Amino acid sequence: MTEPKQKRLWPVAAGAVAALVLIAATILATLAVTAPDEPQQPAAQALSAWQQEQEVPTPTVEPTPTAGPTLSAANLTLTPKVIKKQCFGSAGCSVEVKVEVGYDGPTLSPDDTWEVIYEVKGDEDGPIIDSFELTGDRYDQDEISVSTKTSKTKISVKVTSIERQG
Template sequence: MSDATPPPMHDFPPPAPPPTPKKSRTNAVIIGSAAAVIAAVVATGIIVVQSGNDDSKPAATAEPSATDEDVTAADADEPTPEPTYEEVGVDSFTIDLRTTERQCFGSAGCNVTVEPELTYLGDSGAIDPDAVYEITYEVRGDQSGPVIETAELSDQTSLNYTPSLISTASAGTKVSVKITDVLARAY
């Protein structure tokens, strides 16, 4: 038989199992802080809204008098009167020509570019601001005969036109202008 000896025993205890890792509280702290900030923002918003809707102002307690009610009822029954504007016609304006270019060719005459200078003889504020006035005028002095042009007056003071190019028989030819018609179009 054999002598079997048991294995020697160690004098120290078996190793302890590794410690369970502690859960970090960092996430809990972050979530708690975020919740506190959100609560503070909401509370501040509520306070601001309530202070903006301050109902502590004294309310008007006076009863309307009978005359106030009568005036209000009368105003509601009457239609608002339409504004009246001055009637604009041929005699409402003066017109002159401004020469912007001139090129003469000796005895052959000149090419002249002219633009209308219109003046309203009344108060421009009395003109219908929604109307467009077509002002037709005749330029005389062109060797081919009169040149008829139209300018548009809108917004009481805005004048749109096309400059006129005319050819005169000589450098001494007088160029003149006359308003022939005014037509109002409402928009």
């Protein structure tokens, strides 16, 4: 007698395992594509009417643009520099003076222009009033002609006023 052939189950089992692996891989791939990169935060709870009334919105404060530092006479040093001098004995001297400006204060904005008005003393006819403009760390100064009574006359310069021009 011949033995009946046993059916082999391993090809069926292998096919079932392959199908399960394929299904699992498909599910994992789908989750990887559709899942967000960041973990989701739990949903916020709705506030009660009382909680909503208690919340005070924080006002948004816009910073106020501030102008640069203010120029003051205390920060300026004006020094007369004699660039030309011709004396005529007892008749006095004709002197060409240029005013040198020294500044000791906070850095001035290059966007601000200041008009500095000053007084020159030493001229035989009395004080001379003149001005120059200062922008940032730059200024232009013209020469001033002074006639002195003697060759020993001291020439001095002082700031009388400062105004912001722009």
